[in-house]
Structure formats: C-alpha cells, structure tokens
Amino acid sequence: DGGITQSPKYLFRKEGQNVTLSCEQNLNHDAMYWYRQDPGQGLRLIYYSQIVNDFQKGDIAEGYSVSREKKESFPLTVTSAQKNPTAFYLCASSISLTYEQYFGPGTRLTVT
C-alpha cells in the first residue's frame, strides 16, 4: 500500500535534547511538508521541500531543521532552540506544490 509513515507515534524527550522525527513516503511524490499542530488549533507550516536537496522555511521554522537527501524521506529535527516543542507533528506529501496533500498519522512529541 502506498502512503506516508511517521515514527514513532509518541515521543518523549527531556528539555535541552535534540530529537529527530521520521517521515517516509512511497507515493513517488516530489513535494514534502512538515506541520505543527497545538491543541484546538489548525496546522502551521514548519518547512517544505519541492525536490531532493532543496527545502524552504515555512511560517514557524525557528528551532527546527530538515534535510531532503532522498525523495522518499524528509526528517525533521526539533532542536533545543525550539522554545515550546511539545506538539503534534504532521508530515505530508504531494505530487507537486500545487496539488492536494496527503498526510501521515503524526507524531506526538512531549518535552519535559
């Protein structure tokens, strides 16, 4: 089955530690995205990538970093510089930037 996988589903870290969230897709999509969702809120764009080895900052990129070394993979690192990292993180992909997006199941990160 084609789709987007995110792992793990739940992640717990201590404050001050960097943590990397995984996102893999086998839909052969060129574009990939990372969003953050806080309770009762909509999604906010962190980073997006149109093609391999290229990515752009979204609306809330501070404290996050990404890489796009393979078409299938778009990992997100939450660094210690992110002031409020506890949130639900969603990865998505699309054929290209102008097409509908397909979302993964999300990773709920808790930092204490």
Add this chain to the structure above:
Amino acid sequence: DAKTTQPNSMESNEEEPVHLPCNHSTISGTDYIHWYRQLPSQGPEYVIHGLTSNVNNRMASLAIAEDRKSSTLILHRATLRDAAVYYCVLFEGGSEKLVFGKGTKLTVNP
C-alpha cells in the same frame, strides 16, 4: 496571509445533508480553496478543492460563490464517520503553501 473564517462547530443528523460554510473575503485570484478533514489524533485527509467553478467528487461537493469570497462544502448524506474537524484552507498561489484556520467541528447525531 489570506485567512478563512469558519463556524467553530456544527451539528447534523445522520443521513441528512450538511452544508459547511467558509468565508475568505481576502482571497486573491490565484488562490485555490481546499477542504481537509481531521479525526482526533490523526492526520488530515484531503476532501476536495476548487478555484472558481463548483466541484464534485465521491466524498463531497464544493460550491464557490461567484465573487469567490465564500464557499460551502456539501456532504450529501452525513454518516457517523463524517464526524471530524473540517478545515477550509487557502492554497496561496504566490507563496505555494496551504494556510490552515481552526476549522469547524462537525458532530453527526445518530
């Protein structure tokens, strides 16, 4: 960023039609209107999108006002599985990104 306004919540009865409204008065000519829905603790699911004309697919219909300042997502026969938060989202052609609002929580009563 272009913004959308939706009611916080709506209720419907099973097997009845549901009309979910969305206002986007600052929409620009190149912005597409997308709708997604999200179940608790899951990723959003694409529903439908359009630019100017009304659109239909197997999940829903999208009615876009002539001036494009508002749109309505129509679920023709609501089922219990349609209970979700529905997001009306503008795809900004210039910045090439989706801008999400808070959405409408739809409750479907049996």
